[in-house]
Amino acid sequence: MLALPSDTLLPLLPMASLLTSPIGVAHYLVVGAVLFTAGIVCMATKRNLLGVLMGVELVLNGANINFVAIGSPYLRGDAATLGLDGQLMALFVIVLAAAEAAVALAIALNFYNTVGTIDVDRASQLRG
Amino acid sequence: MLVAWLAPLAAFVAAAIVPTIEHRRRGRVSIATARAVAQVATACSVLSLGLALVALAAWVWRGSDQPPIVGDWFRFVRVGPLDLSAGYCLDTLSVVMTTVVTLVATCVHVYARGYFTEEMAPEGVVDSEVLSGTLPLQREGRLHRFYQHLSLFLFSMLGLVLSGNLAMTFVFWELVGLSSYLLIGFYYEREAAANAASKAMLVNRLADVGLLLGMIALWNATGGLVFIDGEGGGLLSAGQALRESGGANYRMLCWAGLGLFCGCLGKSAQFPLWTWLPDAMQGPTPVSALVHSATMVAAGVFLIGRVYPLLTPEVLVIVASVGALTLLIGAVLACAAADFKRVLAFSTISQLGYMMLAMGLGGWVAGIFHLMTHAMFKSLLFLAAGAVIHATHSGDLAQLGGLRQRMPRTAWLTGIGVLAIMGAGIPGLGLGLSGFYSKDLIFEQAIGFYRANSWAGWLLVAPTIGAALTAFYMGRLWLLTFAGKPRSVAAAEAHEAAPTLLLPMLVLAALAISAGWTLPGLNASLAALLDAGSPAPHQLTVGTLWPEAVIPGAHDHHAPGIKLRAGLLALGATAAGLALVGISRLRGRLANPLGAGVVQALDLRTLPAINRGFATSVRSCGTFLAEAIDRWTIDNSLIGFTRGLWRGGVALHRIETGSLRHYIVFLVLGVVFLGSLAILAVV
Numbered sequence: 147m148l149a150l151p152s153d154t155l156l157p158l159l160p161m162a163s164l165l166t167s168p169i170g171v172a173h174y175l176v177v178g179a180v181l182f183t184a185g186i187v188c189m190a191t192k193r194n195l196l197g198v199l200m201g202v203e204l205v206l207n208g209a210n211i212n213f214v215a216i217g218s219p220y221l222r223g224d225a226a227t228l229g230l231d232g233q234l235m236a237l238f239v240i241v242l243a244a245a246e247a248a249v250a251l252a253i254a255l256n257f258y259n260t261v262g263t264i265d266v267d268r269a270s271q272l273r274g
Numbered sequence: 275m276l277v278a279w280l281a282p283l284a285a286f287v288a289a290a291i292v293p294t295i296e297h298r299r300r301g302r303v304s305i306a307t308a309r310a311v312a313q314v315a316t317a318c319s320v321l322s323l324g325l326a327l328v329a330l331a332a333w334v335w336r337g338s339d340q341p342p343i344v345g346d347w348f349r350f351v352r353v354g355p356l357d358l359s360a361g362y363c364l365d366t367l368s369v370v371m372t373t374v375v376t377l378v379a380t381c382v383h384v385y386a387r388g389y390f391t392e393e394m395a396p397e398g399v400v401d402s403e404v405l406s407g408t409l410p411l412q413r414e415g416r417l418h419r420f421y422q423h424l425s426l427f428l429f430s431m432l433g434l435v436l437s438g439n440l441a442m443t444f445v446f447w448e449l450v451g452l453s454s455y456l457l458i459g460f461y462y463e464r465e466a467a468a469n470a471a472s473k474a475m476l477v478n479r480l481a482d483v484g485l486l487l488g489m490i491a492l493w494n495a496t497g498g499l500v501f502i503d504g505e506g507g508g509l510l511s512a513g514q515a516l517r518e519s520g521g522a523n524y525r526m527l528c529w530a531g532l533g534l535f536c537g538c539l540g541k542s543a544q545f546p547l548w549t550w551l552p553d554a555m556q557g558p559t560p561v562s563a564l565v566h567s568a569t570m571v572a573a574g575v576f577l578i579g580r581v582y583p584l585l586t587p588e589v590l591v592i593v594a595s596v597g598a599l600t601l602l603i604g605a606v607l608a609c610a611a612a613d614f615k616r617v618l619a620f621s622t623i624s625q626l627g628y629m630m631l632a633m634g635l636g637g638w639v640a641g642i643f644h645l646m647t648h649a650m651f652k653s654l655l656f657l658a659a660g661a662v663i664h665a666t667h668s669g670d671l672a673q674l675g676g677l678r679q680r681m682p683r684t685a686w687l688t689g690i691g692v693l694a695i696m697g698a699g700i701p702g703l704g705l706g707l708s709g710f711y712s713k714d715l716i717f718e719q720a721i722g723f724y725r726a727n728s729w730a731g732w733l734l735v736a737p738t739i740g741a742a743l744t745a746f747y748m749g750r751l752w753l754l755t756f757a758g759k760p761r762s763v764a765a766a767e768a769h770e771a772a773p774t775l776l777l778p779m780l781v782l783a784a785l786a787i788s789a790g791w792t793l794p795g796l797n798a799s800l801a802a803l804l805d806a807g808s809p810a811p812h813q814l815t816v817g818t819l820w821p822e823a824v825i826p827g828a829h830d831h832h833a834p835g836i837k838l839r840a841g842l843l844a845l846g847a848t849a850a851g852l853a854l855v856g857i858s859r860l861r862g863r864l865a866n867p868l869g870a871g872v873v874q875a876l877d878l879r880t881l882p883a884i885n886r887g888f889a890t891s892v893r894s895c896g897t898f899l900a901e902a903i904d905r906w907t908i909d910n911s912l913i914g915f916t917r918g919l920w921r922g923g924v925a926l927h928r929i930e931t932g933s934l935r936h937y938i939v940f941l942v943l944g945v946v947f948l949g950s951l952a953i954l955a956v957v
Contacts (some may be wrong), residue, residue: 198934267935
């Protein structure tokens with residue numbers, strides 16, 4: 147465990163208390179947010195269509211972590227959770243992500259066949 | 275009383291059959307068809323006349339004085355709660371008007387057969403007034419078309435006279451306007467005729483805006499447009515009650531009266547809007563006799579007579595003033611006019627002014643009675659003008675003269691008309707031609723009005739001067755046409771008119787003499803019949819807004835002394851006019867009595883100038899509206915709005931980069947923006 151000068155630094159960092167508190171829902175949410183942001187940045191910066199697709203998967207998984215954490219009886223206690231709903235939602239998202247990946251890969255394949263590349267910046271034929 | 279309603283139906287059948295026949299024969303309409311059409315139309319007109327006479331007889335037998343206004347109601351269309359139904363209203367006014375209209379119409383139907391001989395020529399008509407290239411225009415005869423329009427006119431005129439509510443009156447009012455337009459433009463190849471038709475149409479539409487506004491105001495004030503309904507209520511009694519009580523809607527009633535009068539200004543060619551009538555003489559002469567002297571132009575007077583109980587004393591004084599002004603203007607212009615028909619046209623304007631004046635002075639009987647007698651003698655004079663034009667192919671007074679030897683019968687019949695319009699008669703005995711009785715009634719009314727309103731002296735002076743001028747221009751007209759020596763070859767070789775032309779003139783001349791007489795033994799006369807059915811109040815009416823306007827009661831002019839005084843006044847004025855004619859004839863100034871400059875100034879300069887001034891003011895008003903309101907304000911606001919939309923679209927178009935990665939950034943930024951908004955809202 148890192149020893150931090152908590153008296154001086156803690157008021158300055160808004161989430162610094164996470165470092166000292168036991169693992170809870172908030173930690174999972176932070177991981178989900180990091181994943182989500184990484185996914186968004188990936189989508190916005192990658193020119194490769196497959197890279198954009200991976201960014202989408204990261205965003206979806208970030209959301210999944212939130213679902214699982216909030217729905218978990220170990221983290222929040224039996225009374226506070228909503229039963230299996232969180233996990234169920236995560237399963238739905240995984241299924242949807244698989245379907246979406248199938249469709250997106252088909253688009254990518256067709257796009258490659260048509261244009262000869264999978265650079266998304268080249269997909270600008272419908273620009274107004 | 276359904277018979278009277280059948281009369282316009284019969285005429286309408288004529289108007290409907292004609293196009294069918296015409297349509298069946300593609301291309302050219304043969305002369306036989308045209309003749310058949312003319313016969314059908316004439317037969318229907320005669321049938322209408324017969325029915326109208328039956329209705330008149332039934333009316334007299336029933337007694338027109340028992341119920342003051344008896345209306346039979348027949349409803350066959352009803353639109354919602356508004357009750358814009360078509361119905362008829364029979365009272366003394368409409369029955370007598372129907373008789374007069376059908377009578378003159380029948381005479382004109384017969385007359386036109388003799389008048390339009392060239393329209394029936396097998397090789398077509400040569401219109402020497404129109405050049406096609408260098409030769410006179412040659413066209414097919416269109417007698418059938420004339421009778422078609424004439425039947426349409428008769429139908430609409432009868433509908434106007436018989437209609438039972440103001441909305442239906444308005445519809446037929448416009449229909450007579452339409453048929454007048456068609457008839458004026460009968461020789462539509464002639465530019466003057468086409469222009470005159472358009473002018474008549476436009477001037478009348480301008481006036482009808484006022485009529486429409488008046489109807490709306492009337493609806494507002496009284497809550498209905500039906501003259502008299504089955505329970506004895508309706509527009510007239512509601513308006514009368516309002517006028518007598520001087521209630522809250524009194525002002526609205528005044529506006530309504532003024533609006534209706536504005537419609538009559540156009541139709542009856544009164545002061546500011548009279549200019550279309552002289553131009554309307556471009557139509558065939560039988561049309562002038564029927565439409566533009568006897569019936570349609572009298573519709574304005576008829577409408578005033580119809581809505582008489584609604585008119586407040588303030589409105590009546592305006593009516594009288596406009597009438598007095600019009601009668602003077604018309605009479606002066608008639609003295610200067612150089613064409614037979616133009617003299618008659620200005621004379622018609624002047625006589626319509628007399629009718630309006632009589633109406634405005636409270637003389638309902640005098641006004642309507644003068645309408646009747648005027649219909650007789652003025653259509654007689656127009657038919658005589660047609661006979662002269664038919665014989666000499668010219669209506670220019672400078673080309674006529676000396677026709678008394680060549681056309682003695684026409685000259686005699688015209689002389690009867692001239693004497694009738696002058697109002698020739700002996701005041702002491704009360705014996706004279708028809709115009710004598712009606713003009714005397716107007717003078718009695720004027721004297722009675724002057725006794726009640728000491729400020730209104732000029733309303734007595736105007737008809738007196740007008741009577742002198744009437745005698746002058748009518749004497750001048752007769753002398754220039756029939757007396758002296760022929761001033762052209764055509765006049766020297768003229769032939770007496772055919773019997774088909776003379777017969778209707780004879781009928782009208784007989785009526786022009788006798789229309790004012792009291793039937794011996796029966797003590798019945800047209801004036802007495804009208805008097806019994808008069809809606810004019812029996813007591814004095816005083817204006818609420820303007821207490822100086824006092825309309826005398828219906829019988830106040832029977833006061834002792836008035837009758838003889840009025841007769842002497844009219845006789846003196848007429849004698850003065852005749853003396854003037856004699857003097858100017860002896861001094862050889864008859865052709866141009868007012869001097870060349872005056873004619874130039876009045877007929878050629880003043881009238882066009884007034885026309886132009888009026889048209890210019892209307893047009894500048896319209897231009898202002900078009901430029902300032904329409905083109906500048908409305909158009910610019912619309913253009914600015916669309917331009918703003920376009921520019922906004924172009925600006926927004928820049929962010930549509932087409933790049934997927936930009937869209938993702940926009941998506942995120944949008945979510946962040948909405949999320950921060952939500953957080954701010956919660957906090």
